[in-house]
Amino acid sequence: ADAAAAAQARDRQARMTKPTGSLGVLEDLSVQLAGLAGECPPPVPEPAAVAVFAGDHGVHAQSVTPWPQEVTGQMVANFLAGGAVVNAFAAQLGASVTVVDVGVGTVLPVGEGPHAGEGLLDRNVRRGTRDMTEEPAMTRDEALAAIEVGITVARDLVAAGNRALLTGDMGIANTTASAALTAAFTGADAAAVTGAGTGVDAETLRHKTDVVRRALALHGLDAAPASAPVVDTPGRGLAGPGAADPIGALAAVGGLEHAAIAGFVLGAAAARVPVVLDGVIAGSAALVAASLAPACLDAAVAGHRSTEPGHGVALAHLGLTPLVDLSLRLGEGTGAVLALPLVQASVRALRDVATFDSAGVTEKQ
Amino acid sequence: ADAAAAAQARDRQARMTKPTGSLGVLEDLSVQLAGLAGECPPPVPEPAAVAVFAGDHGVHAQSVTPWPQEVTGQMVANFLAGGAVVNAFAAQLGASVTVVDVGVGTVLPVGEGPHAGEGLLDRNVRRGTRDMTEEPAMTRDEALAAIEVGITVARDLVAAGNRALLTGDMGIANTTASAALTAAFTGADAAAVTGAGTGVDAETLRHKTDVVRRALALHGLDAAPASAPVVDTPGRGLAGPGAADPIGALAAVGGLEHAAIAGFVLGAAAARVPVVLDGVIAGSAALVAASLAPACLDAAVAGHRSTEPGHGVALAHLGLTPLVDLSLRLGEGTGAVLALPLVQASVRALRDVATFDSAGVTEKQ
Numbered sequence: 001a002d003a004a005a006a007a008q009a010r011d012r013q014a015r016m017t018k019p020t021g022s023l024g025v026l027e028d029l030s031v032q033l034a035g036l037a038g039e040c041p042p043p044v045p046e047p048a049a050v051a052v053f054a055g056d057h058g059v060h061a062q063s064v065t066p067w068p069q070e071v072t073g074q075m076v077a078n079f080l081a082g083g084a085v086v087n088a089f090a091a092q093l094g095a096s097v098t099v100v101d102v103g104v105g106t107v108l109p110v111g112e113g114p115h116a117g118e119g120l121l122d123r124n125v126r127r128g129t130r131d132m133t134e135e136p137a138m139t140r141d142e143a144l145a146a147i148e149v150g151i152t153v154a155r156d157l158v159a160a161g162n163r164a165l166l167t168g169d170m171g172i173a174n175t176t177a178s179a180a181l182t183a184a185f186t187g188a189d190a191a192a193v194t195g196a197g198t199g200v201d202a203e204t205l206r207h208k209t210d211v212v213r214r215a216l217a218l219h220g221l222d223a224a225p226a227s228a229p230v231v232d233t234p235g236r237g238l239a240g241p242g243a244a245d246p247i248g249a250l251a252a253v254g255g256l257e258h259a260a261i262a263g264f265v266l267g268a269a270a271a272r273v274p275v276v277l278d279g280v281i282a283g284s285a286a287l288v289a290a291s292l293a294p295a296c297l298d299a300a301v302a303g304h305r306s307t308e309p310g311h312g313v314a315l316a317h318l319g320l321t322p323l324v325d326l327s328l329r330l331g332e333g334t335g336a337v338l339a340l341p342l343v344q345a346s347v348r349a350l351r352d353v354a355t356f357d358s359a360g361v362t363e364k365q
Numbered sequence: 366a367d368a369a370a371a372a373q374a375r376d377r378q379a380r381m382t383k384p385t386g387s388l389g390v391l392e393d394l395s396v397q398l399a400g401l402a403g404e405c406p407p408p409v410p411e412p413a414a415v416a417v418f419a420g421d422h423g424v425h426a427q428s429v430t431p432w433p434q435e436v437t438g439q440m441v442a443n444f445l446a447g448g449a450v451v452n453a454f455a456a457q458l459g460a461s462v463t464v465v466d467v468g469v470g471t472v473l474p475v476g477e478g479p480h481a482g483e484g485l486l487d488r489n490v491r492r493g494t495r496d497m498t499e500e501p502a503m504t505r506d507e508a509l510a511a512i513e514v515g516i517t518v519a520r521d522l523v524a525a526g527n528r529a530l531l532t533g534d535m536g537i538a539n540t541t542a543s544a545a546l547t548a549a550f551t552g553a554d555a556a557a558v559t560g561a562g563t564g565v566d567a568e569t570l571r572h573k574t575d576v577v578r579r580a581l582a583l584h585g586l587d588a589a590p591a592s593a594p595v596v597d598t599p600g601r602g603l604a605g606p607g608a609a610d611p612i613g614a615l616a617a618v619g620g621l622e623h624a625a626i627a628g629f630v631l632g633a634a635a636a637r638v639p640v641v642l643d644g645v646i647a648g649s650a651a652l653v654a655a656s657l658a659p660a661c662l663d664a665a666v667a668g669h670r671s672t673e674p675g676h677g678v679a680l681a682h683l684g685l686t687p688l689v690d691l692s693l694r695l696g697e698g699t700g701a702v703l704a705l706p707l708v709q710a711s712v713r714a715l716r717d718v719a720t721f722d723s724a725g726v727t728e729k730q
Contacts (some may be wrong), residue, residue, distance in 0.1 A: 017443055018450055019563040023699075024672070024692030044457070066729045074726040078382055083719030085383055092409070092713040093706050198384040199729065307389070324707070325690060327389030332405030334388075341458050341706040342689070348457040361439040363566065364431045 001035030001299040007311045011032035011043065015355040018362070025321055026193065026346035029301065034346055036272050036298050041351040044344055045164035045274050048095040049157045051077055051264060052168030053150065055103030055256035056128030058137060059215070060173040064208045067172045067198055073106040075170050079278055079332075080119050086168055086332035093337055097168060101130055102149050103171075103256025123149040125215060125256055132180065132215040134364040136252045143251040143259050150263025151270075164340065166303070168333025169257045169281040170196075175294040175308060178284035179212045180253035183309040184221040184242030185287035186317045193310030195280070196327075219252035239317070246291040254288070262286035262292070269296035276343060278336040279306035279328065283314030290318060304328055304335030328358075366401030366663040369623040374399035374406065380720040384729070391711035394666065395711065398712055401637050401663050406716040409709050410529035410639050413460040414522045415451060415698040417444055417533030418515065419491030420468030423502060429573045431466035432537045434493075434564055440473040440535050444697075445484050449535055451697035458702055460531060465488040467514050468493055468536075468621025479485055490621055497580040498621065501617045508616040508624050515628025517637075523636040529705065530633045531668070533698025534622045534646040538562075540673060543649035544577045545618035547675040549586040549607030550652035553680045558675030560645070563694070577588070584617035604682070611656040615672060619653070626650035631657065634664035641708060643701040644671035644693070648679035655683060666708055669700030670692055 009031040014020045021027065054076050060069045078084045079099045082091075091096050100121045101108060105128030108120070125145045129137035138146070154165055157205040171177075175197035182193040190213040196205055216222040223241040242249030250259055262285040267274035277286055277300055289296050302315055306330045307320035315322060323339040356363050374396040378387045386392065399405040403465070419441050425434045444464045445451045447456075454461050465486045466473060470493030473485070490510045494502035519530055536542075540562035547558040555578040561570055581587040588606040607614030615624055627650040633640035642665055643649055654661050667680055669689035680687060688704040721728050 009605045016450070017440065017448060021508065022693065023450065024562070024694070026691060026693070059446065068727050068730060071727055074381065074724070078719060080381050081719070083382060083717075083724050084383070085714050085718050088714040088717040089710045091717070092710045096519070143500065198387070198583040205376045294452070323691065326391060326707075327390070328388040329393070330383050338707055338710060342568060342691070342703055345457045345703060349450050349453040352448075352453040352456070353450050354443060359439070359443045359446070359448050361443060362433050362436055365433060 002038035003035065005038050005040045006031050006035035009350060012040065012350060014293055017356055017361050018049035018351040019361050023349065024058040028273045029343065030346045035272055036274060038272065042347055044347045044351065046094065047162050048164035048166060048340055049098050049162040050090055050095050050166040050168045050337060051157065052086060052097060052170055052171040053101045053102050053152050053257035053260040053331055054099065056105030056171060057173040057177055057255055058129045058131035059133060059211065059289050060133050061329055062133055062211045063177045064211055065197060065200060067171050069172050070106055072172045073104050073108050075266050076101065076104060076108055084332060085330060085334050086216040086337060089334055089337040093340055095337055095340060098148065100153055100260065102146050102260040121153065125149065129255055132253045133211055133218065137254060138251040140207050141249050143247055144243055145256065146256045146259035150260035150361055151267040151282040154267025154271065155311035158273050164343065165264065166276045166333055166336040166340065167261050167264060167278050167282040169261065169278065169331050171255055174255050174257060174281055176208060176212060177253060177255040177258055178280050179310050181214050181258060181284040181287060182314050183212065183216055184249045184253060185240040185291060186313055188313050191214060194315050195308040195310060215253050221249055221252065243291045243339055246288055250288050258285045262288040265300060266293060266296050269299035272338065273299065274301055274343065276301045276303045276336040276339055278303055278332055278333045280308040281331060283311045286318055303339035304333065363364055366476060366717035367403035368400065368644055369401035370403050371396050371403045374715060377405065378717060378730040381718040382721055382724050392530045394711045395470045395715040400641055401639060403637065407712055408528055409716065411459065411528050411709055412531035413531060413704060413705055414527040415455055415460050415462050415517040415533045416518050416522065416529040417451060417464045417535055417549045418467050418622035418625040419463060419464065419535040419696055421470030422536060422538035422540050422620055423494045423496035424498060424576065426496050427576045429541045429576055430538050430565060431561060435471055436539050437535055437537045438473050440470050441466065441469060441473055446515065449581055449697060450695060450699050453698055454702040456616055458705055460702055465518055466516065466624065467511050467625040469496065486518065488727055490514065491577045494620055497618045500581065502619060503616040505612055505616050508612055508619065511621045511624035512628035515625035519629045519632025519636065523638050527640065529639055529708065530629065531641045531698055531701040531705065532626050532629060532643050532647040534626065534643065534696050536622050539620050539622060539646055541573060541577060542618060542623055542647045544675050545580050545625060547563060547679050548577065548581055548651060549618060550622050550656060551678055552605035553678050555581060558678050560673040560675060580618050586614055586617065611653055615653050623650045624696055627653040630654040631661050631667060634661035638664065639708065640664050641666045641668045641704055643668055643698045643699040644696055645673040645676035648676045648698060650685055652679055662684065668704035
């Protein structure tokens, strides 16, 4: 980040016609985005694009969710038809939706006719991961290929003129992979990061937690954190057994959409464009990205805090403050889209608001 | 509220292509707005209008704030010039801004030229309240006149086509009046509801709390709550010594903008249009409105939670869940405007999202 631009933004916030600090979290956000853009004020982050990365999970065979695996592909078709919540939110709040098949297990029912499949990027790396409780979910090459998908999607969306990127995901059983990744990259216990996902009962939750624990043990990712964070800054240090070999840990227990979202964050940061993270899937993917390149967090904004317990653990580790906290647990990018207007408003205020001098308003005595 | 329309909305939320409950607070909000409109789905609440009610306060003489009183009028001029944060937020997020002088103490410097004063409604009831530590801040007639200003502004904004109303305020020292109102209508102690406002030091905060306490005592509003709430529903019961005579309590310790906002809430509810409340000023005004007509809360949405301690007390008493919680403490309507996209998105989802049946998505087993 550009320290001079950030300092200019902090200084301008202090001269704007309002009590200093009275915009709370949004003041810090505007400073972050000025630093990211390298200019003060930074551009208002619009237009905006959500990329919904879809993938399936071999661990579904372990009965971690009551939803059938084919729902992943069915929901992709729903996104393409404009019928999902992320479509409604994006239409209302001003974002485009791009669906990326990075690992869907079924052949997609994209409909018929001249517009069939429009809005879908076919970047399928493999038709779903392997079962992490039996073998690595991906090979290293597959994990890298999925990361590259995310990087190139970010690059292409920025090249198309977008100035805000938002993460989305779809993948039945993907909260299981997120729990395992979050445990691996933070050193937290499986029980602290495994949640009810789309809605499982208490018995299934115990079973799901055990599945996560077994997968971590199989891949040597259940050790206590090797050390305290190397540096003090939250999210900028290494912690958790996965941090020693991020690609290896990602391949062992992650999902193809998690890998792609990690790449998407890296791609956004490389383009110095803010990337608004959705919920627990994005949070765990951001842990991977931050382990690979800590500075990518300069571009990251936590859109919301999910009710999934692992998300709070990930956000704390990343040092990110969520903008929306409304007990959402849907995914798809819905929490990121809801945060978009808040991100845009924070920059708009920094750009437009008069200073005490310019407006002739008397300052505090 | 229309129970049948609300039940239809709850049912539709359960059939939409997402796990039931996964939109958290926004599902409840869409149900509330369906009940308010009396139809499911309700209309998306747009266009939207912020009314910024401005007034001055006799209690300013008690040195409760480091800001000079003339800043109220200067900020009104800033609103009219489009230079304040509420203007920037409203421009970005799609709301108009109307400024209502209901009690500014100074003659307004509205500039010169053909557009001077454009966007300002001159509804001045009196040039600032009296000092509540010495006498009632308003007469009953003045309080009623200011309430009527709010009612008619709401009526006129709805007549002009607006389908969402947002509260805004400007008034140096108005957090002191809010603290006194909140104590009077909830029975809370002065210390629990008095905060730093625009930023006072610890010594001034102690003094400000004492000012609130003295005013409550002078007007007989410091008694313990006469009784437990009459009914169980939060916000629908009476509590606090002010509830016995809401107009009297408002006149004793309130502000002209507080009275107008109470009327604005009543006017919105009468038109069955949602009213998004800003922060601590609106929260205390909503206590007055709810004491006069509890059903008005059917139309009320808590835009955000301010850092002012009295705001949390008021929201809890009203039974309202804030949509945004980002450590804001600016007022002007800024927190309400930030919440507007969330309100609109909740309704848009209820209107647009496909059901499991219609989208051909398999349900949870």
